[in-house]
Amino acid sequence: MSEQPRQPRRKPAAEGAGGRQSKPAKPYRRPQKDPVRMLAFEVLRAVDERDAYANLVLPPLLRKARQDESFQARDAALATELVYGTLRRQGTYDAVIKACIDRPLREVDPPVLDVLSLGAHQLLGTRIPTHAAVSASVELARVVLGDGRAKFVNAVLRKIAAHDMDGWLERVAPPYEDDAEEHLAVYHSHPRWVVSALWDSLGGGRAGIEDLLEADNERPEVTLVARPGRSTPQELLEAVGEDSALPGRWSPYAVRMAEGGEPGALEAVREGRAGVQDEGSQLVAMALAAAPVEGRDQRWLDGCAGPGGKAALLAALAADRGAFLLASEKQPHRARLVEKALAGNPGPYQVITADGTRPPWLPGSFDRVLMDVPCTGLGALRRRPEARWRRRPEDLDGFAPLQRGLLREALSAVRVGGVVGYATCSPHLAETRVVVDDVLKGRGAGAEPVSAELIDARPFMSGVPALGDGPDVQLWPHLHGTDAMYLALLRRTA
Numbered sequence: 001m002s003e004q005p006r007q008p009r010r011k012p013a014a015e016g017a018g019g020r021q022s023k024p025a026k027p028y029r030r031p032q033k034d035p036v037r038m039l040a041f042e043v044l045r046a047v048d049e050r051d052a053y054a055n056l057v058l059p060p061l062l063r064k065a066r067q068d069e070s071f072q073a074r075d076a077a078l079a080t081e082l083v084y085g086t087l088r089r090q091g092t093y094d095a096v097i098k099a100c101i102d103r104p105l106r107e108v109d110p111p112v113l114d115v116l117s118l119g120a121h122q123l124l125g126t127r128i129p130t131h132a133a134v135s136a137s138v139e140l141a142r143v144v145l146g147d148g149r150a151k152f153v154n155a156v157l158r159k160i161a162a163h164d165m166d167g168w169l170e171r172v173a174p175p176y177e178d179d180a181e182e183h184l185a186v187y188h189s190h191p192r193w194v195v196s197a198l199w200d201s202l203g204g205g206r207a208g209i210e211d212l213l214e215a216d217n218e219r220p221e222v223t224l225v226a227r228p229g230r231s232t233p234q235e236l237l238e239a240v241g242e243d244s245a246l247p248g249r250w251s252p253y254a255v256r257m258a259e260g261g262e263p264g265a266l267e268a269v270r271e272g273r274a275g276v277q278d279e280g281s282q283l284v285a286m287a288l289a290a291a292p293v294e295g296r297d298q299r300w301l302d303g304c305a306g307p308g309g310k311a312a313l314l315a316a317l318a319a320d321r322g323a324f325l326l327a328s329e330k331q332p333h334r335a336r337l338v339e340k341a342l343a344g345n346p347g348p349y350q351v352i353t354a355d356g357t358r359p360p361w362l363p364g365s366f367d368r369v370l371m372d373v374p375c376t377g378l379g380a381l382r383r384r385p386e387a388r389w390r391r392r393p394e395d396l397d398g399f400a401p402l403q404r405g406l407l408r409e410a411l412s413a414v415r416v417g418g419v420v421g422y423a424t425c426s427p428h429l430a431e432t433r434v435v436v437d438d439v440l441k442g443r444g445a446g447a448e449p450v451s452a453e454l455i456d457a458r459p460f461m462s463g464v465p466a467l468g469d470g471p472d473v474q475l476w477p478h479l480h481g482t483d484a485m486y487l488a489l490l491r492r493t494a
C-alpha cells in the first residue's frame with residue numbers, strides 16, 4: 001500500500017507540484033460537500049467518539065438538514081440507510097477493509113475508518129453505482145480528512161470495488177465447515193460471542209441461526225399499541241392511512257406502520273392514548289395479565305417500569321378490571337417518563353421511584369408482578385445498530401446479581417397464589433432460564449430456595465406459533481417479527 005492514512009495534510013497549492021516537471025500540476029478543485037454523506041459521517045463519529053446512540057443522534061440532524069429545502073425526503077432516507085447499514089454491517093466491512101490495507105485496523109485513525117466503512121457500505125451494501133460510491137466517498141474524505149488521506153481512501157475503496165459482497169465474503173470469512181461461528185459472524189456481521197449465545201438459546205441447525213442473524217440486520221417496522229379503553233386499533237389504522245398501516249400479527253392492540261412514518265404526528269400517540277411498542281412487549285404484558293391468579297386480583301406491580309411501555313399497557317388492562325397498578329422505577333428521569341406514559345390512564349395507578357432490590361412495599365402485597373429486568377438487550381439488535389459492537393460478554397456478570405435480586409424481590413412481593421412475570425429483552429440463557437432456575441433453587445451466596453412454580457406461559461400467547469417446549473417463552477425476530485423477548489411466569493406457592 002503506497003498511501004498512508006496518517007500522512008501529513010499537504011497544502012492544496014503544493015499538491016501535484018512536487019518534482020515531476022514534465023506533468024503540469026492539476027488545478028486545485030475545492031471538494032464538493034455532499035450533505036447526505038456529511039450527515040452520515042457526523043452520526044458515525046458521534047457513535048464512535050462519544051458512545052452516542054444512532055437512533056437518538058440522527059433524527060435531530062435530519063430535522064436540521066430538512067430546514068434547507070434542497071435536502072429532500074429521499075436524501076433523509078439515504079442518510080438513514082447509510083448510517084444504519086454501515087453500523088449494522090460494520091463487522092463484515094471491517095473484515096473487508098482489513099484485507100485491503102497493510103496494517104491492523106486499530107492503527108487506522110477512527111475518522112478514516114468511518115469514511116472507509118461508509119464507502120464500503122455504498123459499494124457492497126447498496127445499489128449506488130461503483131464510480132458514484134467511490135467519488136462521493138473521496139469527496140467526503142477530502143472535506144473531513146484532507147486531500148492526503150483522501151488518496152488513501154481512494155486507493156482502499158478501489159480495492160474494495162474489485163469484488164461484490166459475495167466475492168468478499170468468500171475471501172474474508174472461513175468456510176462454514178471449518179469454523180461455523182466465525183463464518184456466521186463475518187457473513188452476518190455479529191460479534192462471534194453474540195452468534196454463539198444466540199445459537200445456544202435458539203438451538204437447531206444452520207438455517208435457523210442464519211435467519212435470526214439476518215433478521216437482526218433488517219430495520220424493524222414501527223409498531224403502535226392502541227392502549228385499551230383509550231384508543232382502538234381501528235382509530236390508529238385510519239390515522240396512519242389504511243394503505244400504509246397493517247394490523248398486528250399477534251396482539252389485538254397492535255398496528256404496524258408498514259411504510260414507516262412519524263408516529264409522533266398521530267394525535268392518539270401525542271395524547272398518550274396510543275404508543276410505540278414492539279409486539280413482543282405487548283405480548284409479555286398481555287400474558288402476565290391473562291395468567292390466572294387464585295382469588296383477589298386487584299393490586300398489580302411493575303417493578304422495573306421505565307420508560308413505561310409495558311406499564312402503560314398493564315395499567316390500561318388493570319383499569320378494565322378495576323385493579324390498581326404501582327409502577328416503580330429506580331432512575332428518577334425514567335420514572336418521569338413512566339409518569340408521562342401513564343398520564344390519562346382511566347384506572348387507579350401510582351408511579352414511584354424505588355430500588356426494586358430494596359423495595360418500600362410489604363412482602364405479599366401484590367396479585368401480579370412484572371419484573372422486566374435490565375439486561376444486555378441482545379434481543380433488540382434490530383433497533384440499535386451499534387449495540388452489538390458495544391456489548392461485551394463481561395456485561396453479563398454485571399447484570400447477573402441484579403437480575404436475580406429483582407426476581408427474588410418480585411417473588412417476595414407477590415402473595416401466595418399470585419403470579420410473577422420475569423421478562424428480558426435478551427434471549428441469552430444466562431439472563432433468562434439460568435436466572436429463573438437459580439432463583440427457584442436458591443443458588444448463590446446466602447440465597448434460599450423460593451416457593452414458587454413455573455407455569456406454562458404459552459397458552460397466554462394464544463395464536464402465536466413456534467413458542468418452543470415451554471413452560472417459558474422465547475420470542476424471535478425471524479419467527480415472530482418481534483424483538484427477542486423472554487417471559488417466564490411463576491406462581492408463588494407458599
Ligand SMILES: C[S@@+](CC[C@H](N)C(=O)[O-])C[C@H]1O[C@@H](n2cnc3c(N)ncnc32)[C@H](O)[C@@H]1O
Nearest residue numbers: 304305306307308309310330355356372373374
Ligand atoms: C428493561 S427496562 C424496563 C422496560 C419497561 N418495562 C418498558 O416496557 O418500558 C429495565 C428498567 O429497570 C430499571 N432498573 C434498573 N435497576 C433497577 C432496580 N434496582 N430497581 C428498579 N428498577 C431498576 C432501569 O432503569 C430500566 O428503566
